[in-house]
Amino acid sequence: MSSKSVLVTGAGGFIGFHLVNYLKNKGYKVRGVDIKEPDYEGSSADEFKLLDLREMENCREAVYGMDEVYNLAADMGGIGYISGAHASITYNNTMISAQMLKAAHDAKVERFLFSSSACVYPQHLQDVPSVVPLKEADAFPADPEPGYGLEKLYTEKLCEYFTEDYGFQTRLVRFHNVYGPLGTYDGGKEKAPAAICRKVAHAASGDTIEVWGDGKQTRSFMYVDDCVEGIFRIMRSDYSGPLNLGTDELVDVSGLVDIVAEIAGKTINKRFNTNRPQGVRGRNSDNTLLREVLGWEPPMHLRQGLVPTYRWIEAEVKAGGIERHIMPQVEPMIAAQ
Incomplete structure (x- = not known):
């Protein structure tokens, strides 16, 4: 203390x-x-x-x-x-x-x-x-x-x-x-994990969601x-x-959608929109120095952390009473920083 x-x-x-x-x-x-x-x-x-x-x-x-x-x-x-x-x-x-x-x-x-x-x-x-x-x-x-x-x-x-x-x-x-419960998930300032969770929560199994970029851009998430x-x-x-x-567990954005869909128990189709901002093609953390200095690095695997993240956003979407929107023309981002 x-x-x-x-x-x-x-x-x-x-x-x-x-x-x-x-x-x-x-x-x-x-x-x-x-x-x-x-x-x-x-x-x-x-x-x-x-x-x-x-x-x-x-x-x-x-x-x-x-x-x-x-x-x-x-x-x-x-x-x-x-x-x-x-x-x-x-x-x-x-x-x-x-x-x-x-x-x-x-x-x-x-x-x-x-x-x-x-x-x-x-x-x-x-x-x-x-x-x-x-x-x-x-x-x-x-x-x-x-x-x-x-x-x-x-x-x-x-x-x-x-x-x-x-x-x-x-x-x-x-x-x-960084991602997790209580993070921004709509309005235009949200990042990829939260935006994907929101879109999947809105979608029914078999629906198609829009993904910014070609889905091949990679990131690590903490x-x-x-x-x-x-x-x-x-x-x-x-x-x-x-x-x-950060973590050094690299995933592409298309794969991130697949993980969230699996957690949600839904079949989700993707339409990629390469006319939207998608940032750099790949970004991953080298944790060598972090381990040397701290004797520690972030231990949570992406799928493990996405379970409570999705459940929280799903509950927020349901509580908000927002109508389901599939592939809207004006939509906050689904790209990775």
């Missing part, structure tokens, strides 16, 4: 919500901050502040009295969203990330964790589905995902400079596609419980360089 006070920004979102509950179970006193209320009831934060972290005075208010900061706040979503809003995403995330880092340093916070992304990796290393797993050192020479990935890579370096110049303790986590445990372990480690946090 710990007596430390910690701040989780982005606490109203998917990973932040789970992280707050995880830290509370560890005995921390937790302050949650977001620009919005939590998406779901049940946040166990000791206090929750509604603050726009694009403003420096709000960042200073957020970090006041805190021992550690888990900075998860970001403007983000699936590939359809991040590929269509480069200016706003880059501006918003630059303001949040840089000012939170500065405010935490000025407040003499003991440790600051920055949530980065696999989108920092060069696009030319991800141009075939049978991609070689990405190592942390592969980020340079740089060619990140435009906008979202560029800001993440830039802020990683800014954190490193604060450590080198000021001795400020920072931790850098590169997330690889269950949210593993994600928050990994975040905590990295924060507690003595390693300040970037670390991948």
